[in-house]
Amino acid sequence: MPETIWWKTGTVYQVYPRSFQDTNGDGVGDLPGITARLEHLAWLGVDAVWISPFYRSPMADFGYDVADYRAVDPLFGTLEDFDALIAEAHRRKLKVILDFVPNHSSIAHPWFVESRASRENPKRDWYLWRDPAPDGGPPNNWLSNFGGPAWTRDEASGQYYYHAFLAEQPDLNWRNPEVRAAMHDVLRFWLERGVDGFRVDVIWHLIKDEGFRDNPQNPDFAPHQPGINRFSQVYSCDRPEVIEVISGMRAVLREFGERVLIGEIYLPVERLVTYYGPDLEAADLPFNFQLLETPWQADAVAALVAEYEAALPEGGWPNWVLGNHDRPRIAARVGDAQARVAAMLLLTLRGTPTLYYGDEIGLGHVPIPPDRVQDPWERNEPGHGRDPVRTPMQWDDSRHAGFSAVEPWLPQTEDAERRNVDAMRDDSRSILTLYRRLLSLRRDHPALSVGGWRSVPLPPSLATEVFAYERFEGDETLRILLNFGSAERSIPLEDDAAKQETWSVLLSTRPGRAGEATGNVLHLSPDEGVVLRAHPSS
Template sequence: MSGTVWWKSGTVYQIYPRSFQDSDGNGVGDLRGITQRLDYLAWLGVDAIWISPFYTSPMADFGYDVSDYCGVDPLFGTLHDFDELIAEAHRRKLRVILDFVPNHSSIAHPWFAESRASRNSPRRDWYIWRDPAPDGGPPNNWLSNFGGPAWTCDAATGQYYYHAFLPEQPDLNWRNPDVRAAMHDVLRFWLKRGVDGFRVDVIWHLIKDEGFRDNPLNPAFVPDLPEINRFEQIYSCDRPEVFDIIAGMRAVLREHGERVLIGEIYLPIERLVAYYGDDLTGADLPFNFQLLSTAWEAESVAALVEEYEAALPVGGWPNWVLGNHDRPRITDRVGEAQARIAAMLLLTLRGTPTLYYGDEIGLANVVIPPDRVQDPWELNEPGHGRDPERTPMQWDDTLHAGFSTVEPWLPLSTDAARRNIDEMRDDSGSILTLHRRLLHLRRDHAALSVGGYRTVSSAAELREGLFVYERFEGDVTVRIVLNFGDCERRLMLPAGTTWAVLLSSRSGRSGASEAGELNIAPNEGVILMPHIEI
């Protein structure tokens, strides 16, 4: 794999900094806390860490409202703490990817203060301002992703400003070349400090329709969906001009050698893959979130993999995500038994996997009492909050689970005394041990990290809940068998070959030899390699 770029062969681990490790006893995680836990990440076997925002911010949306793109919020530490984190991560051969939030700033950013000061302000056009509609209301029907109108009227100047999210997060005007230049300088600031790439927040939102046309009604809308789904977002995002913006970012990254550009994109596959562009215009990894919403059954997952693989452009490298800070935990979605199958799927499919902190210990969504709700989306649209999947990492069975010396900003799981790193790391049957073995298998076998992919399940096997596929590189083939069901199944193996069990999600089976017929336990996954020619 010496000729493979690191972001293709490696695994990314997302850290939500508020919830990873508190080093200063205020109940909130910070940069020094991440540094303290780097040895764990190296032990686990990930290759890169992606850190959600820690920039200076009023925290209206927990750091996704940035008031200084080149500063560290005191809640998380200092620039010196960040430099130490980079140095210590690189010393352990861990890459560092930052969250870049270019679509919108904080309302407290000096740019916006100057922009709203006057219609004649030199920075007026750095944000999106429009006159009211003839009735005095918002300029069009665009909605905020967090509920309510996407336009807020500024009484002092008599115009509305656009915000795809909270009113405290005004959208920047990326049609303005001065905005592009300023944001490119932000990228350079962090690249010079040694970062290895960026995950670009809501990259498909960066350009809006030049005529600000109304979005059409969504005929598939149902009342229990978030309000944003009432309209089809065809004019407020995913515009063709966005690829020129991405090309500009790619050019900045190329100034600094091999760096990765990841784009957050919640779009159907046919639109998602357009964001690969080419070597000059696209993202290296347009985030593939399809597993977050696909029915958890063998037939549906196999069909998704085939559809995605077929849609990838020539040279496009796949990627897979099972969890993040915006979606319910995988254990919550599929159950504790199937969370092991999910881990095996994520870490054996072709492409770069992103693992969300806490998923490796099977952490589920945590119930948040009403008086402890933090998420502004939950406060605006009850039932859609993201606090349950953002709770603190659980390190040991001490008070506050080793995350902090005081009550954390969000509650821990009720089973924290047993669901923690210390309790699980020496347990050969734990889901943590399974994740570590999978990660190290990827490193040991090029077939699993950079090899090709093919489905070998029959239609009948898929109907029975068995998803079987192979990864291959050179003359090495690895076969993965995943039982999505709660019934034992039998699988016929190719005749004439004995297979070694590289890994099973069940304790005690790894290292065994199998031939002819393979019995798969309920909720079991098995990784096989041809062993002995008979």
């Protein structure tokens, strides 16, 4: 794919539809709400909107238990509302990416209803049914990602069905060619309506071990970790055959031109990069979640970036994520000051960045009172719930922050009167303004959108606190310096005397420095990041 294809040069913005904008007064966001707020995304400067599931669903897992892959759940609107959203997004030059949930359906899906009807039903093999173990218990030791066993006994037939997540989410059998064909037709249904690509949910789970062998004990398991970590998931996911499945999906997308296939993958770097597939035939962008788990320290992040860049297959396009609907928000992890540094990191690294709604206004951890807990994972394994990262967007200083006319489905921040789009939009010092300026910088400078990347060595005394790297394209070189520490640092800029370059500040996370000439040393304030432009000396 050429470097100029839209999903390489652009920036993706994730919307959790329950929490973006409510237009019908039920306290839950909807598709017309997303349409109504597209102007914000265009103003911000992103290029694509990725929408989490809105399909018809009993909502056992908030839409990730799909009962009809070709219908919009009435909670979110109608197919006509979706068509209007697509039209309005495309009118604003915004691409639309949908969440595709192929690993499992709902128990309410007609396919599973038929599969469950009898052992002889033609759709029995569309799901993963197994006889009990000799003692009558589950067929093997596989666990659910949401706590407890991953097998549920069906009393009528005496067999167990497998579910990697909730019992209400039975896994489909992707070894069955009929399942593949049916799911490919689902992709075509949405592509024909104008969708520009898909983010594929838990893509590394799609194929399981054919022999259903027990997973081995995880020697690194600690009691505070989720129960799923008790075993190493070597047989229940990340099987080599999955690449063929992903390649089949990608072939469907290629029938429609320049569409993108993004895969959700929580795996170490060395396994993550294999999901590009041989000759880059599988996922266009295997989601890189490494920043969600790496310690927020300059040397640790620098090592991660170098490792990832070195591991990419030739031609593989990188991507970066700071937050999503499953993991604590970046501002909650690193604090308000470092959230600004994180924004600069995300939007200046090489590759496609994905922003999570609300990060542009610095939303952090939102406490959820026990009586308002919604997430089934929190109910199964307290302390692991995802509600705090799914709270409603904050638009203005009105009641419920402009999200809804009624009490939202989840609470908002206590400082919503100040932490909202309207309050920050015209504030030159706000994190919202910083995000907009960074996105503008990416559009204006090919060095940031498609250019190369290289690390800049610093003295050991600085490298533990400051991450330095360059982006370059043609005759332009930009240097990024990120201070992860709370003390001022003096950074030498001339690492190669033969270059004879001078530098000026293009953008700083601290307002007022743009255009500043730096000399041979840059004084970096605590919690500050800067983008410098090189100027050859005369």
